[in-house]
Amino acid sequence: MKHLFAFVLICSATFAVADEPASRPQLPEKENFHLFLLIGQSNMAGRGTVEPSDKEAHPRVLAFTKANEWDYARDPLHFDKPIAGVGLGRTFGLEVAKAQPDVTIGLIPCAVGGSSITSWVPGGYHDQTKSHPYDDMLKRCEIALKAGTLKGILWHQGEGDSNPKRAPQYEQRLNELISRLREELDADDVPFFVGQLGQFEERPWNEHKKQVDTAQQNIAKEQPLVFFISSDDLGHRGDEVHFNAEAYREFGRRYAEQYLEQASK
Template sequence: MSIRSAVMSLLLMNAASLVAFCAEPTSVTLPPKEKFQLFLLIGQSNMAGRGKVEAQDKEINPRVLTLNKAGQWVPAVDPIHFDKPGIAGVGLGRTFGLEIANANPEITVGLIPCAVGGTPIDRWTPGAYDKPTKSHPYDDALPRAKQALESGVLCGILWHQGEGDSNPAKAKVYEQKLDELVTRVRKELDAPEVPFLVGQLGVFEERPWDDAKKQVDAAQRHYAASHPNAAFVSGEGLTHKGDKVHFNAKSYREFGRRYAKAYLDLAPAK
């Protein structure tokens, strides 16, 4: 065999090995159920995440997992949501998981991503259909959560939503519907005391809030203040990615840290 042939053969072998390595699914070993802390991520696009994915968002932490679309536990690398393939990107969930894992080295975090971009709160009711994504947000999320609970313990519910209800008609009944949603989820998942975290809508200087958005904000704040095991997470100072709607990747990461702090402040014993 000539030197050239030998080199080409070696290159082909290396390329084949690389393809096989990349194609091989990453297997994970789950911890004991009591050490697998699960967090349900629900809401619309700013929970799903629309930030630009960078190298740091692909780094694997073996103690931060996510339930993928196929219902498998895999390492949590962005995007973890799949509501709109090709659009979903960096969100707040992965950073939240990393912060919780860092705060307690004895546990593994399991994220249950179920957010669906563009959904008003009415889509988060039993039987409701979201035509753009051809999905049933509530009816799809609950079975995923129950499947996850076979392996771990639900420790928190993270909610970011409200843009879809920021109009005069919907804003005035938003708090009532949020209360109904949380009560329903708690009952279905047998989680009466699990912390519920609601994140603030984007506060962007270039897009001042109208009265309806202020009303949604007030409803979220009041719900968190008037219910036990609930917290409001501020979005002050965060920036958008240029569309005046979605946070940029840096802000999503910061938001994830804020959600984690709110959770740890709310339930330090957990």
Template sequence: MRFSVALGCVPLLLLCCAPSVGQENTPKTTSSPLPSKENFHLFLLVGQSNMAGRGKVTPADQTAHPQVLMFDKSGNWVPAVDPIHFDKPKVVGVGLGRTFGLEIAKDNPDITIGLIPCAVGGSPIATWEPGAFDKATKTHPYDDALKRAKQALPAGELKGILWHQGEGDSTPEKAALYQEKLHALIERLRRELNAPEVPFIAGQMGQFSESPWSEARKQVDQVHQDLPSQVPHTAFVSSTGLKHKGDRVHFDADSYRELGRRYAQAYRQLQTTDSQP
């Protein structure tokens, strides 16, 4: 099933060879044509800090792959190397996005994956509504994501929306509204991006023994788990067995990579299911 989003093309790709970790050398740049629109599969990455990623970056995480690109802060298509996100530059690190892209790229050597990073650390779902402002980052998470998506989409075809969020809504008052807000967000993104059946994949918050879940967090988690049975073309990704980086909130780098593989498997399963008559 294809999800055609927008017309037009972007003529040039700005390729940046990322420096090794710890280096501050200015990367070399060259120009190269983007793949054809139908062979450029785009994925929107939204949510809060566990989507942005807080894992430790290694040189391997900054190794460019010709089939996996990202839409950077300046609006250029560049090699997808960690950190992909830029919501909080002092703490952002390895996330799930790059591994997801590498996994999907392996499935088809003829396609290129384009990641559109838009997550904002600490953002509750109320900031993922039109006009909402996030004071901590001085951004408008939903409005900014929509603007970046519309800038990126003429180059390719939107194939999925990846969501990891929920910690910011794990209070009794917010959790009670979470299902309504998440379902509305999915419908709104699909409508605004002209992609009514685009897959939406939600990941589970960290299950860390040192931080038992409150009833409110369990309620938010249940909303995520119930998505496939309540909203068409959605999937849920478990975090069972994954570890935190020492802060009891964020996954460690290896767990982010595993989470990326799990998102990729959920996407494959959705493709199989949606292609059946």
């Protein structure tokens, strides 16, 4: 009877493993590994509630881990703070993979919750997380980009600059960031996607949030290969700051739709 029980256990384990992808993904050729950089603050990192489906592995959607290794993309992708959860990145990757079956998608999560755009500069420091958002991002990109080809930069940030001191300089600083990234990452032809700040009825925008929003929309109109993604009708998780999981997934689809539209041209 013992032997029969052991045999059943072994068979069960075998079938369970067979249903999952390999423990470590096999990377494709560099030109078929399309990489996307995820940067900004908490609404890029994601704060949505994680469900079992958010942890399912897709064989062609990978993420660069905290340990600087490629693995299957499972939420939370980010590790900036313990409260990291569902964000827009994984859904973005799934949608692009579905539309482009011949490539593998690689997500490089580098967002830092609470970070102002003033910390997204060389040497910039973020006290909440004791990190250097820009410098840390460059170090991760240096490793990640050896395996694939950068195809897009996804940005969601601005809440940390929606105040009287920083909002007036936001447009200049975002322009400078985009130019710096293009130079540092050799990304002159890489599209840059700017997600709109959350629009929640319970917390109407003040003049400073409006100023940041105007700056983002202006840059998308004036700069080539910069695209603005609307946050219309996306709900929050109850804190009037962060999107809920459903909204993050929808936001990811909107980013993907915009990327696929420009990629088809």
